[in-house]
Amino acid sequence: MTISDGQLVAVLRPFVRACGPVLDSLRDADPFGLRARADTDLAGVESGLKAKLLNGVTSVKVPGTDAWAQMTGYDRSSWWMNRVGRFTALLTAVPGLGGALADRVPVQDTVGAASQGLLLCAIAGEYGVTDVGTRVRLIASVLFGRDIPPGLAAGHDEAAEAVAADRLTEDLAASERKHGKATVNAAAGTLWRLGRSLGEITGELGKRPRGRMLQRAIGKVPVVGVAGNYLSEGSGLREAWQRAHGWLTEHAPPATAPR
DSSP: OOOOHHHHHHHHHHHHHHHHHHHHHHHSSSTTOHHHHHHHHTTTSOHHHHHHHHHHHTTSOSTTSHHHHHSOHHHHHHHIIIIIHHHHHHHHHGGGGGGGGGGGTTHHHHHHHHHHHHHHHHHHHHTTOOOHHHHHHHHHHHHHOOOOOHHHHTOSOHHHHHHHHHHHTHHHHHHHHHHSSOOHHHHHHHHHHHHHHGGGGHHHHTTSOOOOHHHHHHTTSTTTHHHHHHHHHHHHHHHHHHHHHHHHHHHSOTTTOOO
16 A cells, blocks of 8 residues: 555654654763762762863763764764664564564564664754654655655644654653653663554555665574674664765754764
């Protein structure tokens, strides 16, 4: 069945909105607790030495540090690719434990597409692209080869989208209420929900960037298939990033476009 641009937008807008809280949990000031940890661990240390050690801690290039703020959009998006990309690729590869059996249901494609979409939203933010409609157009172009008109991508029912996005991030919200942060289990559960939300456009998911044929073949072998799928999803993420770089270079706001 042919999926129209309107149907694609209707699915992607809540998806993009739901990606926001996931990325915010990683992008918030000092998400890894570096400054807080330094303040605790260095309590009582002579002020001059403490300042030097704290400066060393915050020079680590992760979100929330001074070093991160000084990086270019290109460098920050590369960080997302290498760190977050590995995490999502590993989660995506888990269905490969079932070998070819897992390929009979769209688990690999739905969760894989969700991983790529999440990464694209992270990268878009580092290029200064925060508008939901523009991110929808980015995902549609990079993953599915679709050129969505800006007016259509802008949507028309934000209230319904917000409700749908809240449902997708229920695990994340519950984790933050209980633990004060997003746990790995909550992140995995949210990625699974994001993947399920793409089930309505299953026919498009096969178009997303994939790994090499050999990697996908290994992915059909029981047990060891997880390794093949991990490599395949990693390759797909890298290809998605390369496509996104070209798209964002053209569409990102001039003042924040990467150097």
